[in-house]
Amino acid sequence: MAIAGFLVHAEAGQSERLEAELAEIPGISTFGVHRECYIAAVAEAPGNSMEDLLHRVHGMDGVLTVYVTSMTVEDELVV
Amino acid sequence: MTVSRRKFLKGSAAALALGMVGSPACALAAAGQEESVDRWVKGVCRYCGTGCGVLVGVRGDRAVAVKGDPDNHNAGLLCLKGAMLIPVIYAEDRITEPMIRRGGKGSPLDKASWDEALDFAAGAFRKAMDAGGPDAVAYYGSGQALTEESYLANKIWKAGFRTNNVDGNPRLCMASAVAGYLTTFGKDEPMGTYNDMDAATCFFIIGSNTSEAHPVLFRRIAQRKESSPDVKIIVADPRRTNTSRIADLHLSFVAGTDLALLNGMAHVIIREELDNPRFYSRYVNFVTNDGKPCAFEDYKAFLAEYTPEKVQEITGVPAADVIRAAKLFAESSSALSLWCMGINQRTRGVWANNLIHNLHLLTGQIGRPGASPLSLTGQPNACGGVRDTGSLAHLLPAGRMVANEKHRAEMEEFWGVPKGTIQPKMGHHTVALFEAMAKGDVKAVFIHCTNPAHTLPDLNALTKGLETAFVAQTECFMDAETLKYADVVFPAAFWCETEGVYGCTERRYALTEQAIKPMGNCRPTVRILMDFAEKAGVDPRLFPYKNAADIWEEWRTLSKGSPYDFYGMTRARLKKESGIKWPCPTEDHPGTNLRYVRGEDPLVPVNHPDRLFFYGRPDGKANIFLRPYQPPFEPADKDYPFILTTGRVIDHWHTATMTGKVPELQKAYPSAFVEINPVDAQKLGISNGDRVVLETRRDRMTFPARITDTCMPGLVFCPFFDKNKLVNRLFHHAVDNASKEPEYKICATRVYKQA
Amino acid sequence: MRIDVKRTIRVLAVLLLGVGAFFLYLDRAFPKVRCEGAHLSVPEKYADCVSCHAKSTARATQDWKESKHGAMLVKCVVCHGEPDGKGSISFSANPDPATICARCHDPAMRRMAAKFGGSADCSICHPRHQNPLHSDAYQHKTPSGKTSF
Numbered sequence: 016m017a018i019a020g021f022l023v024h025a026e027a028g029q030s031e032r033l034e035a036e037l038a039e040i041p042g043i044s045t046f047g048v049h050r051e052c053y054i055a056a057v058a059e060a061p062g063n064s065m066e067d068l069l070h071r072v073h074g075m076d077g078v079l080t081v082y083v084t085s086m087t088v089e090d091e092l093v094v
Numbered sequence: 095m096t097v098s099r100r101k102f103l104k105g106s107a108a109a110l111a112l113g114m115v116g117s118p119a120c121a122l123a124a125a126g127q128e129e130s131v132d133r134w135v136k137g138v139c140r141y142c143g144t145g146c147g148v149l150v151g152v153r154g155d156r157a158v159a160v161k162g163d164p165d166n167h168n169a170g171l172l173c174l175k176g177a178m179l180i181p182v183i184y185a186e187d188r189i190t191e192p193m194i195r196r197g198g199k200g201s202p203l204d205k206a207s208w209d210e211a212l213d214f215a216a217g218a219f220r221k222a223m224d225a226g227g228p229d230a231v232a233y234y235g236s237g238q239a240l241t242e243e244s245y246l247a248n249k250i251w252k253a254g255f256r257t258n259n260v261d262g263n264p265r266l267c268m269a270s271a272v273a274g275y276l277t278t279f280g281k282d283e284p285m286g287t288y289n290d291m292d293a294a295t296c297f298f299i300i301g302s303n304t305s306e307a308h309p310v311l312f313r314r315i316a317q318r319k320e321s322s323p324d325v326k327i328i329v330a331d332p333r334r335t336n337t338s339r340i341a342d343l344h345l346s347f348v349a350g351t352d353l354a355l356l357n358g359m360a361h362v363i364i365r366e367e368l369d370n371p372r373f374y375s376r377y378v379n380f381v382t383n384d385g386k387p388c389a390f391e392d393y394k395a396f397l398a399e400y401t402p403e404k405v406q407e408i409t410g411v412p413a414a415d416v417i418r419a420a421k422l423f424a425e426s427s428s429a430l431s432l433w434c435m436g437i438n439q440r441t442r443g444v445w446a447n448n449l450i451h452n453l454h455l456l457t458g459q460i461g462r463p464g465a466s467p468l469s470l471t472g473q474p475n476a477c478g479g480v481r482d483t484g485s486l487a488h489l490l491p492a493g494r495m496v497a498n499e500k501h502r503a504e505m506e507e508f509w510g511v512p513k514g515t516i517q518p519k520m521g522h523h524t525v526a527l528f529e530a531m532a533k534g535d536v537k538a539v540f541i542h543c544t545n546p547a548h549t550l551p552d553l554n555a556l557t558k559g560l561e562t563a564f565v566a567q568t569e570c571f572m573d574a575e576t577l578k579y580a581d582v583v584f585p586a587a588f589w590c591e592t593e594g595v596y597g598c599t600e601r602r603y604a605l606t607e608q609a610i611k612p613m614g615n616c617r618p619t620v621r622i623l624m625d626f627a628e629k630a631g632v633d634p635r636l637f638p639y640k641n642a643a644d645i646w647e648e649w650r651t652l653s654k655g656s657p658y659d660f661y662g663m664t665r666a667r668l669k670k671e672s673g674i675k676w677p678c679p680t681e682d683h684p685g686t687n688l689r690y691v692r693g694e695d696p697l698v699p700v701n702h703p704d705r706l707f708f709y710g711r712p713d714g715k716a717n718i719f720l721r722p723y724q725p726p727f728e729p730a731d732k733d734y735p736f737i738l739t740t741g742r743v744i745d746h747w748h749t750a751t752m753t754g755k756v757p758e759l760q761k762a763y764p765s766a767f768v769e770i771n772p773v774d775a776q777k778l779g780i781s782n783g784d785r786v787v788l789e790t791r792r793d794r795m796t797f798p799a800r801i802t803d804t805c806m807p808g809l810v811f812c813p814f815f816d817k818n819k820l821v822n823r824l825f826h827h828a829v830d831n832a833s834k835e836p837e838y839k840i841c842a843t844r845v846y847k848q849a
Numbered sequence: 850m851r852i853d854v855k856r857t858i859r860v861l862a863v864l865l866l867g868v869g870a871f872f873l874y875l876d877r878a879f880p881k882v883r884c885e886g887a888h889l890s891v892p893e894k895y896a897d898c899v900s901c902h903a904k905s906t907a908r909a910t911q912d913w914k915e916s917k918h919g920a921m922l923v924k925c926v927v928c929h930g931e932p933d934g935k936g937s938i939s940f941s942a943n944p945d946p947a948t949i950c951a952r953c954h955d956p957a958m959r960r961m962a963a964k965f966g967g968s969a970d971c972s973i974c975h976p977r978h979q980n981p982l983h984s985d986a987y988q989h990k991t992p993s994g995k996t997s998f
Contacts, residue, residue, distance in 0.1 A: 018100070020107030024906075026977070027943045028970075046108050052943070055111040057104050080906045085110045087103050102864065109868035164956035171953050174927045181937040305922060313921050339920050744922050757936040758926035 017065040020085040021072075023054040029077030030054055036075065042068065052079075062088050131159055136672065137606035138166075138596040139176040140238075140589045141747045143471030144308045145598025146172055147672045148179070150590050150609040157183055157590060157610050166604065166672035167288050173309035175747055178756045183588060183610075185755035187572035190614025193583040199561060203583060208615070208625075215540075215566040215582040216629035222537035222564065223255070223631075228517075232259035232527055232536045235485055236543035237267070237476030240594025241603070242645040243619045244475075246637060247542065248485040250623060253511045254632035258496050258521030259536060261487045263544045264476040265524040266551075269833035270438040271469040272481055274447020277832075278455075278717050280710025281493055281657045282481055285689035286430070286466030287600040287675055291315055293464030295322070296426030298419075300330040300352065300450070301436020301839075305337040306744035308434075308470055315432075316340050326422050330355065331436060332739070333769075333804050333811060343419060346806045347409035349737045349840050350726035353442060355416065356449035357723060358405030360456055361397040362420035369424070373458030374718070377706055381717045388720070396720045408723065410806075424457045428464030434472060435741065439838040443830045445721040452718045461691050461706045471599040478597015482658050483649065487521035491649070492656035493710075496520055508652055509636070523834035525551070525827050531559025538564040540626070542619065543586070545569075547576040548749040551836040552827035553820055554793055566626070568619055571751040575817050584626075586619045587612035594620075594642050595668065601686070603663055604673030620645060654679070657697060657710055726840040727828035728791075730808065734842035736774075737809050738788060738824060741839075746815035753815075766816035768797035770845065771807045775799065778847060785848040788812070790841055793823040796848055810845055814838075898925040912978040923953075946971040 025033045030048045037056055038045045046055040060068045065086075073081045131151035139146045147166025151159030160179045162170035192211035193203040206214070222230040233251045235244055244262070251260045264272075275282045291297075291314045305312040319325045319340055329341040330352065338344045347355050363369050371390075380388045402413035423429045431454065437446045451467050459465040471477050484491040494501035502516045522530050528550060530536040536559075550556040560579035568586040569577060577583065590609035597603045612618065620642050628634045639645050643665050653676075654661040660676035662683045667674065675685035677697050688694035690706055698707045708716045730737050745759040753759045768786055770778075780786055786799045788810065797812060797819060805811050812821045825841050902925070903910045913919045928949050930938035944950070950971050951958055961967060968974070 016100075018103045018107050020109075020111040022111050027972075044104070044108075046112060049112070055108060057107045057111070059100075059104065079909060084113075085107050087107070089099070089103070105864060106868055106871070110871070113868075113871070159952075161952045161955060170956040174922070174924060177927060177952060178937050305920070309921060313917075316917070316920060336920070336922060745924075758924075758931055758938065761931070762924065762926070 017058075017060055017062045017086060017088045019058045019065060019069065019083055019087075021056055021058065021069070022082040022084060023056060023072060024079040024082065025052050025054060026077045026079055027052065033075065033077050037072065040068075040072075043072075134161075135590065135607050135609035136163060136669075137590050137609065138474065138598070138604045138673070139172065140179060140182075140752065141175050141474060142308060143237075143473055143476065143599045144168070144310050145474060145596060145600070145602060145604065145673070146176055146310050147604060148172065148176060152609050155610060163672050167600065167602065168310050171310050171313065174745065175753055175756075175759065178758060179589075181756045182752045183590070183613075185571060185752075187755075188588070188613055189569055189572055189583060189585045190616055191585060192615070193580075195581045199579065199581070203577070203580070208617070211582050211584060212622075212625050212629050215564075215584075215626055216631075218564040218566070218581065219255075219538045219540075219630040226535065226537055228255050228257040229259060229521070230535065230537045231255055231257060232261075232522065232531075232539045234524070234527065234539055234541045234544065234546065235260070235262035235480065237262065237264040237471075237473030237480050239475060239479055239543040239619065240592070240606075240642065241475060241479040241483060241597060241649070242594050242642040243542065243623065244479040244485040245483040245491070245649045246620055246623050246639070246645055247540075248483055248491070249509060249636065250627045250632055252490070252496075252517075253505070253509050253515055254627055254636050255630075256515060256517060258487055258517050258519065259527060259530075260485055260521055261524045261527055262480050262485060263524070263546070263549065264473065264480045265486065265834060266549065266836060266838070267435060267438060267472045268469075268476045268481065269486075269523075269835040270440065270443025270447055270830055271433075271471075273444040273830075273833040274451065275469070276710075277444065277719065278448055278451040279690075279708050280712075280716075283477060283601055283658075283689075284466065284468045284599070285461065285691075286468050287602075287687050288314065289687055290428075290430050290464050290466050290468060291318055294318065294426075294428045294430035295325050295464065296422050296429040297325070297327045298330070298423055298429060298431040298450075298453075299328065299337065299341075300431070300433045301438075301446075302432055302434035302470055303331065303333070303335040303337050303741060304432065304434075304470070305335065305339070307472070307742050309744060311432075311470070312337065312340075326426065328419050328422055330419075332737075332806050332809050333741075334806075335804060343415060343422065345411050345415055345419060347411050348806075349739055349809055350440070350442075350729060351409040351723065352437070353446055353449055353721065354400060354405050354408040354723040355411060356446070356453065357397055357400040357721075358402060358409075358416045359420040359423065360449075360452055361400040361405075362402060362417050363424045363453070363456055364394055364397060366417075366421065366424070368421065369456050370458035374455060376704060377708070377715050378455050379713070379715050379717050380720070382720050383722060393718060393720055396722075400723075423453060423459070426459075428462060429454070429457070429459040430464055431467045432470055434470040436839055438469075439835060440840070441727045441828050441830050441837045442721075442724055443835050443837075444832045445719070445724075448717075448719040448721050451716070452721075455716055455718050461688060463688070468599070474598060475596040477599065477601070478595060478603050482597060487523050487527075490516070492653050492658045511636070523829075525556065525829055525834065525836060528556040528559040531563040532556075532561075534562060536563055538566070541565060541567040541576060541580075543568060545574045545576045545749045545751065547579060548574070548817060548820060549814075549822065550827075551822055551825045551838055552792060553823045556827060568622060570616075571755070573754070573817065574751050575749065575820070584622050585614065585616040586622065587616045591616065592618040592642070595646060598673075601675045601689070602673040603660060603668065603676060605665070605668035607669065618642065659697065727837050728826055728840065728842045730842050734790065734844050735808070736843045736845045738790065738841050738843040739809060739811050739839050740814045740821055740825075741811065743813045743815065746813070748815065749817060750815040763813070763815070766797055766813050766819040766821065767800045768845075769800050769802055769805050769811040771805050771809070772801050772803055773807045774810075774845070775801045778845060780847050787844075787846050787848050788824060789844040789846075790824040790826075792826060795819060795821065795824060810843065898929075909978050912976075916979055918978070 134149040146168040147163030162172045164170040191205045194206040326342045328343045329338045330345040332349045402416040406413040454460040566582045567580040568584045570588045591612040593608040659679045662678040662680045692698045745762040746753045930940040
C-alpha cells in the first residue's frame with residue numbers, strides 16, 4: 016500500500032473543476048485549491064499501481080503538472 | 095483511540111503537500127502589471143538590420159515599456175531582444191560622465207568635465223596632425239550610429255580635417271554586399287523590400303541564420319509558407335540551424351564552397367533550359383572575372399565544369415539536391431534570395447554576392463513582387479547611416495567616390511569648401527586603419543558607437559594599434575572591451591535619449607524621436623562631434639547645425655536628384671509616418687517598393703522603352719560576372735583539420751554590452767560555448783559540457799562543449815558575444831580584395847579535449 | 850469503541866507540531882535542489898527553462914517547441930519573465946493577455962475585438978503554448994495531444 020502526497024498544478028480556471036474530478040477518483044482525497052491553481056491531494060493505492068494512478072492524474076485535461084511531495088510505501092498496511 | 099498508522103501517513107502527506115504550496119518555490123509574483131504609460135514615442139529598435147518600429151512608453155521622465163509599432167513593417171511584432179530594451183537604458187554601468195586616462199595607457203580612467211575631455215582629445219588630434227599631417231588622424235564609425243551622426247562625422251573628417259581615413263564597422267559586415275550590388279547593378283542597396291516576402295513562392299536563404307539574426311523577418315517568411323503549400327524554402331548553410339525548421343530543402347555544404355554550389359545551380363538552370371534569354375539579352379552584360387565583356391556562350395562554357403556531380407565533390411551537397419534547388423529556384427513564379435554574413439564575411443564575399451545576383455539575372459527572377467536578391471543587413475543603420483552617406487574610406491555621400499574628380503568637386507561645392515579640399519586618395523579601410531595605427535602612421539582615432547577591441551578579426555594583432563594610438567571614444571556601457579584602450583571617453587546619449595534616423599535593410603528610413611532626457615551628463619553625439627571638431631581646429635562654419643534635424647535637412651537636400659533621392663522625407667513627414675522607403679523624391683511620394691522598375695521607381699522615366707532600367711550603370715544593364723570557385727583563405731588541412739566559424743545567437747546583440755544587461759537574455763546565454771557535431775565528439779572523446787580547446791595558428795582558447803548536430807562534421811561553431819571569450823583572437827585578418835571585408839566565417843582549427 | 854480524548858488530543862498536538870516543524874524545515878532546506886534552486890544557473894553551463902521543464906511540464910514544453918512561438922524562438926521568459934524575480938519582466942506563471950500578449954499582438958487583438966468582440970482570455974481559442982506551425986490560426990481548437998511524463 017502506497018500513500019503519496021502531491022500537488023496538482025492546474026491550468027487557469029480549471030482548478031475547481033479538476034478538484035471535483037480528482038475527488039471522484041477512488042483512492043484520492045483532496046485538500047482544497049490554493050493560490051488559485053494548486054490542488055493539494057493525497058493518493059492511496061497498492062504500491063504497484065501508484066505510478067499508473069499518478070500518470071492518469073497527470074494526463075487529465077487541464078493539468079499542467081503533478082508535483083509529488085511525499086511517497087510512503089507500507090507493506091504491513093493491507094487494504 | 096490511537097490514530098491509525100494509515101491516517102497518520104495520509105495526514106502527513108497532506109500536510110507536506112500543503113506545506114509546499116506555502117514554499118517560495120511555488121510563490122507567484124502578481125501577474126506582470128505593465129506600469130501605466132503617459133505617452134508612447136515612436137522609434138526604431140536599437141538592434142538589428144530588420145529595423146522594427148517600436149513605441150517607447152514614457153511615464154514621467156522614465157521609459158517604462160516597449161512595444162512594436164503597428165504601423166511599421168513589423169506590424170507590432172518584436173523579437174525578445176527588442177521587447178526587453180528598457181532595462182538596457184537603465185543599466186547600472188551606464189557611462190554618464192566624461193573620462194580621461196590622465197596617466198596614459200594602462201593608468202585608470204578618471205572622471206573629467208566636458209571641457210577637459212574635449213580639450214584633451216582635441217589637443218591630441220592637433221598634435222597628431224602637426225606631426226603627421228591630416229592622415230595621422232582617423233574616424234572609426236558604426237552602423238549603429240544615427241544617420242545624422244555619420245553624415246556629420248564624414249563631413250568633418252573629409253572636408254574639415256581633410257583626411258579620408260573615415261571607415262566603420264559596416265566594413266566588417268556589409269562591404270561585400272555593397273561591392274556586390276555596385277559591380278552588378280551600378281548602385282548600392284537592394285531593389286526589393288520586405289513586401290517581397292509576402293509574394294515570393296521560393297525562398298533561397300543562404301549564409302543566414304534568419305531565425306536568430308532577423309527573427310521578425312523569419313516569422314514573416316514562415317507565415318508566407320503557411321499561407322500557401324506552393325511556397326518552398328531552400329536553406330543553404332553548413333549549419334542546420336533553427337532556420338531550417340521551415341525548410342523544404344536544406345543544403346549543407348563545406349564552409350567556403352558555396353561559390354561552387356551557386357555556379358552549379360546556374361549550370362543546371364541552363365542545362366534544363368530554365369534560363370530566360372528574353373530577359374538577359376535585353377538587360378544583362380556578361381563579364382569575365384577580370385572585367386572584360388563576353389557573351390552568353392562564354393558564360394555557358396565557363397559553367398560547363400560545374401556539373402552537379404562536380405559540385406557534390408567540392409561541396410558535399412548531393413548532386414540530386416543541387417538539381418532540386420536549381421529547379422525550385424528557376425521554376426517558381428517568384429524567387430527571393432536572402433543572405434547575410436555567411437556570404438559577406440568572406441575573402442570571396444563580393445564574388446559570392448555576384449553569383450547570387452547571377453541566378454536572378456539568368457532567370458529573370460528580378461524586378462517583380464517576390465522576385466529579388468535581398469541582402470539582409472546586420473546592423474540597424476549600416477545602410478542609411480554609413481553606406482548611403484558614403485562614410486567609408488573610398489566613398490562620398492549618395493554613391494559618390496573619393497577617387498572621382500567630378501564627385502569631389504560636387505561635394506566641395508555643396509559643402510562650401512575650396513576646390514581641392516577633399517583628398518583624391520582613398521583612406522584606410524578598417525583592417526588597414528588598425529594596422530596603420532600600430533605602425534604609428536595614424537596617431538589619433540575617434541571611435542564612435544562600436545567595440546573594435548572585441549569585433550576586429552585577429553585581435554591579438556590588430557589591437558596593437560589601440561595600444562599605440564590616441565583613442566577618443568564615445569561609449570555608453572562600462573563593460574565594452576575597447577574602453578581598456580581609450581584615452582578619452584565621451585558619454586553619448588543612448589538610443590531614445592536623442593533623436594535621429596535609422597535606415598534598415600529594405601531602404602526604409604525611420605525616425606526615432608527623443609523619448610527621455612539623456613542620462614546624467616550624457617550629450618547627443620552630434621553635439622560631441624561638433625564641439626570636438628571646433629576645438630581641434632575645424633572651421634565651425636562647416637557645421638552650422640543646432641541639432642540633428644538641421645543635419646537631416648542638409649543631407650536630404652544633398653540627396654535630391656541623386657540615385658539615393660529621399661528629398662521627400664522631411665522631418666515632419668518622418669515624425670508622422672513609420673518610416674518611408676527611398677527613392678522618395680517629393681513630399682507626396684509614398685516611397686518605392688520596386689527599384690529600377692518603370693512605374694514603380696520614380697527615378698525611371700515613365701516613358702522608358704523597357705520595363706527595367708538599371709540606371710546605376712552607364713548602359714542601363716546589369717552584369718553577370720563569370721566568378722570561379724576559389725577556396726577560402728585558410729581551409730582545413732592536416733595540421734588544423736577542423737573549420738571554425740562564428741556567428742550570432744538570438745539572445746545577444748554583437749558584444750552583449752546591451753543585451754548582457756537584461757537578466758533574461760544574459761541567463762539564456764551567460765557565456766560562449768563551442769558547438770560540436772556528435773560524430774566528431776565521439777571520435778575526440780568529448781561529452782556535453784567538457785572543456786574543449788580550440789587552437790588556431792593565432793591563439794588557443796577553451797570553451798565548454800555543446801554536442802549538437804547543428805554543425806556538419808568537420809565544422810565547429812562559437813558565438814562571438816562573450817567578452818571573456820574573445821573568439822576573434824583565433825581568426826586571421828585576411829580580407830576580400832575588393833571589399834576589404836574580413837573572413838570571419840572560416841579559419842582552420844584543432845579541436846581537442848582539455849587535459 | 851472508547852475514545853480516549855486526552856490521548857487523542859495529545860497525539861494530534863504532537864502530530865501537528867511535527868508536521869509544522871517538518872514543513873518549516875522543507876521551506877528552508879536544500880534551496881538548490883528545489884525547483885526554485887534549479888533556476889539559479891551555473892555560469893558555465895547553458896541554462897534555460899527548457900532543459901528542466903521538458904521533464905517537469907513536459908506537455909507544455911513539447912507544445913511550445915512545436916508551436917509558432919517555439920519556431921520563432923519566443924522563449925519562455927518573454928511571456929513568463931524570470932522566476933527568481935530579478936528579471937526585467939515580472940514573473941507570472943499565467944501571464945495576463947492584456948499586458949503580455951498585447952506587447953507583440955496588440956494590432957491583431959484590436960482587430961479581433963473590433964470584428965468579434967474581445968475576449969479577456971486569448972487561450973479560449975488560442976490554447977496556451979499551442980499554435981502549431983501548420984494550423985489554421987483562425988480555427989477553434991481544443992487542447993489535445995497529451996505527451997507523457
